[in-house]
Amino acid sequence: MSDPLSVAASCVGLITAAGATARAIMSFVRDCREARADLTTISRELADLQIILELLKSDEEEGSLPGPLRTQIVAIVDSCGGLISSIDDLLKRHKGKTGAIRWAVDGKREVEGLRRGLEAYRGSLSLAVETVTL
Known part of the structure; x- marks a missing residue:
């Protein structure tokens, strides 16, 4: 079973990473x-993800997450x-003077x-989140 702190810590870590990536997207654009x-669309997904992670963190702090779900959440958060x-990495590879050309060639697809x-x-x-709400 996953440690409750690892769920909360995983959520906080991903919230931070998602925020940093959203800022990097703004700079890149x-x-x-x-x-x-x-x-x-990536920026919207990141914003939605941050909200969901805040809810999961709150649910964990309240003790609402069942043990098996904790393990799955940590695995998903780690993969995410x-x-x-x-x-x-994609944003870094497409920076610079030729970034727009490289973006058109492979960035859009990737x-x-x-x-x-x-x-x-x-x-x-x-x-x-919905499972916990039920």
Whole structure:
């Protein structure tokens, strides 16, 4: 069984990472405006994810999360953290003078896969919140 502190700590860590990535997206879009439409959905997913993580953290602090669900939440949060790191890496690879060209060549395609993954993780964590609410 997962330690309750690890659930709360995992949520806090991912909330922080999601916030940092959202800020990095804003900075990136200022320099590479061609990416705005592609990254707007990622920004929304990150904002929704932060809300869900806050709810899960609160549920854990109140003792509302059943043991088996804790383990699943920590696994999802850890995997989602890896995906958020991939988003950060993508942004770093496409910075610079040729960033817009590189974005058009492969960034759009790659960010779509990351968006789908982020959406799946957010959906799974949202289901966990709904399970606790029932």
